[in-house]
Amino acid sequence: MQKLLLLPDAEQALRIDKIKSGLSKAASGSYGLLVTSNANLFYTTGRVFSGYVYISSGAETVYLVKRPVELAGDNVIYIRKPEQIAEVLAKAGIEVPDTLFLELDQLSYSAAERLRNTFGASVLTNGSAAIRAARDIKTEMEIRLITECGVKHERVYRRIPHLYQEGMTDIELQVEIERTSRLEGCLGEFRICGDSMELYMGNILVGENADAPSPYDFAMGGAGMHPSLPVGANGTEIRPGNSVMVDMNGNFNGYMTDMTRVFSLGDIAPLARKAHECSIRITREIAAAAVPGTPARDMYEMAVSIAKADGLEEYFMGHRQHAGFIGHGVGIEINEGPVIAPRSRDILHLDNVIALEPKFVIPKTGAVGIENTYVVTDSGLRCLTSSPEEIISLE
Amino acid sequence: MQKLLLLPDAEQALRIDKIKSGLSKAASGSYGLLVTSNANLFYTTGRVFSGYVYISSGAETVYLVKRPVELAGDNVIYIRKPEQIAEVLAKAGIEVPDTLFLELDQLSYSAAERLRNTFGASVLTNGSAAIRAARDIKTEMEIRLITECGVKHERVYRRIPHLYQEGMTDIELQVEIERTSRLEGCLGEFRICGDSMELYMGNILVGENADAPSPYDFAMGGAGMHPSLPVGANGTEIRPGNSVMVDMNGNFNGYMTDMTRVFSLGDIAPLARKAHECSIRITREIAAAAVPGTPARDMYEMAVSIAKADGLEEYFMGHRQHAGFIGHGVGIEINEGPVIAPRSRDILHLDNVIALEPKFVIPKTGAVGIENTYVVTDSGLRCLTSSPEEIISLE
Numbered sequence: 001m002q003k004l005l006l007l008p009d010a011e012q013a014l015r016i017d018k019i020k021s022g023l024s025k026a027a028s029g030s031y032g033l034l035v036t037s038n039a040n041l042f043y044t045t046g047r048v049f050s051g052y053v054y055i056s057s058g059a060e061t062v063y064l065v066k067r068p069v070e071l072a073g074d075n076v077i078y079i080r081k082p083e084q085i086a087e088v089l090a091k092a093g094i095e096v097p098d099t100l101f102l103e104l105d106q107l108s109y110s111a112a113e114r115l116r117n118t119f120g121a122s123v124l125t126n127g128s129a130a131i132r133a134a135r136d137i138k139t140e141m142e143i144r145l146i147t148e149c150g151v152k153h154e155r156v157y158r159r160i161p162h163l164y165q166e167g168m169t170d171i172e173l174q175v176e177i178e179r180t181s182r183l184e185g186c187l188g189e190f191r192i193c194g195d196s197m198e199l200y201m202g203n204i205l206v207g208e209n210a211d212a213p214s215p216y217d218f219a220m221g222g223a224g225m226h227p228s229l230p231v232g233a234n235g236t237e238i239r240p241g242n243s244v245m246v247d248m249n250g251n252f253n254g255y256m257t258d259m260t261r262v263f264s265l266g267d268i269a270p271l272a273r274k275a276h277e278c279s280i281r282i283t284r285e286i287a288a289a290a291v292p293g294t295p296a297r298d299m300y301e302m303a304v305s306i307a308k309a310d311g312l313e314e315y316f317m318g319h320r321q322h323a324g325f326i327g328h329g330v331g332i333e334i335n336e337g338p339v340i341a342p343r344s345r346d347i348l349h350l351d352n353v354i355a356l357e358p359k360f361v362i363p364k365t366g367a368v369g370i371e372n373t374y375v376v377t378d379s380g381l382r383c384l385t386s387s388p389e390e391i392i393s394l395e
Numbered sequence: 396m397q398k399l400l401l402l403p404d405a406e407q408a409l410r411i412d413k414i415k416s417g418l419s420k421a422a423s424g425s426y427g428l429l430v431t432s433n434a435n436l437f438y439t440t441g442r443v444f445s446g447y448v449y450i451s452s453g454a455e456t457v458y459l460v461k462r463p464v465e466l467a468g469d470n471v472i473y474i475r476k477p478e479q480i481a482e483v484l485a486k487a488g489i490e491v492p493d494t495l496f497l498e499l500d501q502l503s504y505s506a507a508e509r510l511r512n513t514f515g516a517s518v519l520t521n522g523s524a525a526i527r528a529a530r531d532i533k534t535e536m537e538i539r540l541i542t543e544c545g546v547k548h549e550r551v552y553r554r555i556p557h558l559y560q561e562g563m564t565d566i567e568l569q570v571e572i573e574r575t576s577r578l579e580g581c582l583g584e585f586r587i588c589g590d591s592m593e594l595y596m597g598n599i600l601v602g603e604n605a606d607a608p609s610p611y612d613f614a615m616g617g618a619g620m621h622p623s624l625p626v627g628a629n630g631t632e633i634r635p636g637n638s639v640m641v642d643m644n645g646n647f648n649g650y651m652t653d654m655t656r657v658f659s660l661g662d663i664a665p666l667a668r669k670a671h672e673c674s675i676r677i678t679r680e681i682a683a684a685a686v687p688g689t690p691a692r693d694m695y696e697m698a699v700s701i702a703k704a705d706g707l708e709e710y711f712m713g714h715r716q717h718a719g720f721i722g723h724g725v726g727i728e729i730n731e732g733p734v735i736a737p738r739s740r741d742i743l744h745l746d747n748v749i750a751l752e753p754k755f756v757i758p759k760t761g762a763v764g765i766e767n768t769y770v771v772t773d774s775g776l777r778c779l780t781s782s783p784e785e786i787i788s789l790e
Contacts, residue, residue, distance in 0.1 A: 006622055038593060047622035050591065050610040068608030068616070068625075069716045104504040108589070109497070110521060112504040126505060175577040182570040188595035189624050194503070196445065198433060200583035213463030215445040221463070227401055227442035228649030228727075229584050230463075254623030321464045332623075 001072040004063055006046030011141050015044060015134060016055055022130030024057065029098030032056035033127045034085070034115060037106040039191055039332045040131050042254055051079070059094045085118045096120055101127030106193070136329050136337040138351045142255065143375055146331065146353055149257040150373060150384035153250035156181045157261055157387045160246060164263070164394040170206040170233035170244070171225060177204070177248055187251045191333045202248030203232035210245060210367035213321035219359045220245065220367050221321060240266030243276075243366035244394065245359075250373075250385075258330045258355035259385040260371030263394050272368050273391065275360035278310045279369030280389050282326075282358040287374060287381035296338045296346040300326055303358045312360060319361040327356040330373055352376040353384070396467040399458055401441030406536050410439060410529060411450055417525030419452065424493030427451035428522045429480070429510060432501040434586055434727045435526050437649055446474070454489045480513045491515055496522030501588070531724050531732040533746045537650065538770055541726065541748055544652040545768060545779035548645035551576045552656055552782045555641060559658070559789040565601040565628035565639070566620060572599070572643055582646050586728040597643030598627035605640060605762035608716035614754045615640065615762050616716060635661030638761035639789065640754075645768075645780075653725050653750035654780040655766030658789050667763050668786065670755035673705045674764030675784050677721075677753040682769060682776035691733045691741040695721055698753045699737075707755060714756040722751040725768055747771040748779070 005012060023031055035044055035053040044053045044061075051065040062075045064085060069078075077088050086096065100119050102112050105128035116124050138146065156177065163176040178201050182188060190199055197216045205222045214221035214231040223234040238244055243262050250257035262276060282303045290299055303326045307316040317323045327340030330353055338346030338354065348354075354376065359369030370389050374381035400407060418426055430439055430448040439448045439456075446460040457470045459480060464473075472483050481491065495514050497507050500523035511519050533541065551572065558571040573596050577583060585594055592611045600617045609616035609626040618629040633639055638657050645652035657671060677698045685694055698721045702711040712718045722735030725748055733741030733749065743749075749771065754764035765784050769776035 036591075038591065042623050048593070048610060048625055050612075067610045067612070067716070070608055102504070104508075105506075107504055109499040109502055109504045109507040110523070111500075113499075128505070172578070175574055178577065179570055179574045182573065183567070185620075187621055187624050189593055196431075196433065198443070198584055213465055215443060215462045217445075217462070225580075226582055226649060228437050229582050230443055254621060321462070 001070050004045060004047070004049070004065070004071040004073040004076050011139060012044070014139055016061055018134035018137070019055060019131055020057070022133050023101055023127065026125060026130060027057070027099040027101070030057045030095065031099040031101060032097035033101035035103065035131070036111070037103050039193070040103060042332060043131070043135055052085070054089065056094060056097060062089065062092060062094065064088065082115055082118050086120065097122055099123050099125050101125050101130070103128045103131065132337060135331055136352055137349050138331060138353050138375070142331065143351065143353065145253050145255045146257060146373070146375070147384050149250050149252045149255055150386070152184050152252045153257045153259050153385060154387045156184050156186070156248070157246070157259065160263060161392060161394050164238070168238055170204045170209065170236045170238065173238065173244070174204040174233050177246065181248060185252050186249055187254070188249065189251060190249050191251070193333045193335050198229060199231060200229065205232065205245040205367045206236045206238050207242040207366045208364065209234045209236045211319050211361050211363065217323055217325070219317055219323045219357045220247070220361065221318065238265055238394070241268055241365065243268055243272055243368050243391070245367040247371060255332060256330055256334060257373040257385050258334060258357070258371055259373060259387065260357060260359070260369070261387055261389070262368050262370070262391045264391050265394050268391065269362065269365045272362040272365040274310065275312050275315055275362055276368040276391055278307060278312055279358045279360065282306045283356050283370060283372055286356060287383065290348055290376065290381050291378060292348055292350040292376060294348045296340045296344040296348065297342055299340050300342050300344070307358070315360040315362055317359060319363060326358045327354050329353060330355045348376050350376055350378065354381070396465050399440060399442070399444070399460070399466040399468040399471050406534060407439070409534055411456055413529035413532070414450060414526055415452070417528050418496055418522065421520060421525060422452070422494040422496070425452045425490065426494040426496060427492035428496035430498065430526070431506070432498050434588070435498060437727060438526070438530055447480070449484065451489060451492060457484065457487060457489065459483065477510055477513050481515065492517055494518050494520050496520050496525070498523045498526065527732060530726055531747055532744050533726060533748050533770070537726065538746065538748065540648050540650045541652060541768070541770070542779050544645050544647045544650055545781070547579050547647045548652045548654050548780060549782045551579050551581070551643070552641070552654065555658060556787060556789050559633070563633055565599045565604065565631045565633065568633065568639070569599040569628050572641065576643060580647050581644055582649070583644065584646060585644050586646070588728045588730050593624060594626060595624065600627065600640040600762045601631045601633050602637040602761045603759065604629045604631045605756050606714050606758065612718055612720070614712055614718045614752045615642070615756065616713065633660055633789070636663055636760065638663055638667055638757070638763050638786070640762040642766060650727060651725055651729060652768040652780050653729060653752070653766055654768060654782065655752060655754070655764070656782055656784070657763050657765070657786045659786050660789050663786065664757065664760045667757040667760040669705065670707050670710060670757055671763040671786055673702060673707055674753045674755060677701045678751050678765060678767055681751060682778065685743055685771065685776050686773060687743055687745040687771060689743045691735045691739040691743065692737055694735050695737050695739070702753070710755040710757055712754060714758060721753045722749050724748060725750045743771050745771055745773065
């Protein structure tokens with residue numbers, strides 16, 4: 001048998017308390033939350049399993065497990081199917097709650113209806129926001145894990161110039177970076193909240209392909225290798241004068257860092273160099289100014305105004321198609337809160353972890369600009385992805 | 396501008412007609428289906444984009460696009476948000492349907508409610524089954540694409556013995572196979588219907604790790620490299636006497652083949668060899684016997700009875716934890732219909748594409764057995780994954 005709960009008790013209590021504090025504000029009467037998504041099972045227990053974590057106002061947290069066999073611990077109950085949940089909880093002395101929270105932003109409609117029915121007459125309420133709000137503010141342990149990712153991520157990026165060989169295409173270089181990253185311990189899985197965005201291990205964008213519009217609200221596009229996955233590398237050969245933007249997966253322990261760096265072969269156009277310097281300046285100025293309480297949209301405006309002052313507005317966050325943000329929270333998933341966007345109502349909190357990616361697409365040259373992951377501290381943003389930021393030569 | 400529709404007109408008409416024939420049986424009055432998931436957008440247009448395909452009883456198919464910019468064609472309409480759908484359809488002269496179908500097995504509860512509201516008072520019905528039924532029976536073009544995958548998949552597997560180096564762990568060998576596969580054109584993305592199963596590029600299982608129970612109803616388990624992704628390779632060194640089971644991603648063009656082969660270092664136990672031979676025999680006997688009309692559960696029973704007759708029942712489809720099926724449909728996603736399981740009500744149809752994976756876990760040795768992908772023909776199953784089936788030496 002293995003222990004189901006892999007988080008230290010105090011760490012788990014901290015996380016569950018944060019979730020409960022959100023739920024109690026949204027509930028009327030007693031409440032229960034059935035956690036179902038892999039990301040949130042991992043957040044509340046430290047592992048992914050098939051089953052549910054049941055968090056409720058009146059009782060201890062209960063673990064309803066379908067698979068794997070052999071998990072053990074306090075309040076671990078095996079079930080075969082969701083229809084047993086109500087019966088199993090009743091046996092454990094846990095009453096049907098007045099308000100049932102489900103992760104309605106993650107669960108399919110069919111699955112949510114099936115789970116609601118197992119609980120009978122409860123009011124069904126969306127619990128996704130309460131968990132998201134808890135997860136957006138990282139614990140000390142989470143910041144330590146994300147810091148560890150940054151160190152490994154940086155180690156992979158440092159080797160990129162040594163992976164390049166003359167005549168390589170974007171996808172050939174990407175495959176070598178994937179290999180290096182996997183051997184460094186990258187788990188590969190790129191968790192994106194919501195079904196609609198798909199991405200495999202990240203993106204490399206070379207030259208004009210950076211300007212190919214993608215279906216996703218990503219900072220950069222790329223036509224991709226196939227219309228079933230129309231994003232990123234498209235087989236472009238890396239040639240002198242191209243920029244090579246690398247934005248690859250940093251999931252080394254269930255948490256992620258998000259980092260982008262630019263490489264080049266030969267000289268690249270002065271306009272592209274200027275835009276790259278502008279991106280570095282944007283991240284540094286925001287990192288120095290942003291503190292708990294800063295509105296996310298002010299950070300967005302700051303970025304736009306620096307780009308404008310440099311006369312680079314038309315290239316900012318894309319050229320033929322523009323992305324509607326310059327940064328986002330990151331943790332277990334790549335698209336957490338806060339969102340750094342023009343109409344965002346998010347406010348920075350202490351211990352948010354965010355990625356800033358003020359990027360530019362320069363016609364003919366390609367994409368330039370950097371992305372770093374930061375933790376929000378009282379004295380500004382502390383960078384967790386400390387690779388050199390200038391454009392690095394592949395030669 | 397690019398053409399939105401990448402399927403030949405006749406091919407798309409065939410697919411849409413199959414879906415409509417399922418919908419019309421489930422609808423009362425006029426109906427509309429809003430296709431939203433990437434897999435089904437790809438099925439109905441030949442590309443993934445951000446937006447919707449609207450299929451209805453009374454009008455031509457309409458494409459509602461959010462991103463990328465620059466897609467063009469008949470009935471392509473750009474929208475910014477779902478709330479514009481009703482207005483945009485009304486402008487195009489398309490009435491609100493009596494029955495609104497949404498992919499309720501794929502769409503999140505929140506997204507489904509949001510879309511339902513844009514349509515006003517329609518009856519909301521689950522359209523997932525009608526699309527699934529259409530997709531389960533492959534067209535000639537789809538069979539050609541899956542056949543092409545099988546050829547490339549086989550090319551990758553042929554190189555596996557050359558990738559092995561002494562002292563390698565399971566994950567080190569896996570990374571080299573991933574690289575070879577990606578350079579051969581594998582797109583990486585491993586599409587699994589439903590949120591709960593996560594897998595990165597497939598599995599390699601070496602020795603005892605094959606018996607570690609996973610959270611998923613996969614044929615084999617594996618502890619994985621981290622509790623956030625608890626499946627597959629766990630860092631086990633490949634040693635003489637171990638079996639090395641390779642079950643890696645075969646997505647080369649948006650479609651997939653599913654194939655498993657076993658490799659070994661040195662001699663492996665006679666019991667494991669016997670079980671491997673039994674697996675080959677099971678696939679061959681089923682492939683010869685199964686034709687359109689064969690109940691899926693008969694195929695399952697056939698497999699179990701052959702394993703029993705060989706005295707191998709306790710090792711069949713797992714040892715500490717057993718999987719509840721021996722095969723499944725495969726296509727755009729890895730878990731399509733029909734499902735070859737004991738309580739399955741599925742019946743084989745002409746042009747189903749299915750993977751059969753009667754596998755065994757032998758304590759100490761590891762996993763053995765093969766998996767092939769087949770197309771259902773009137774004279775039995777035709778194999779699309781034609782690598783040698785015996786256990787292959789890594790030396």
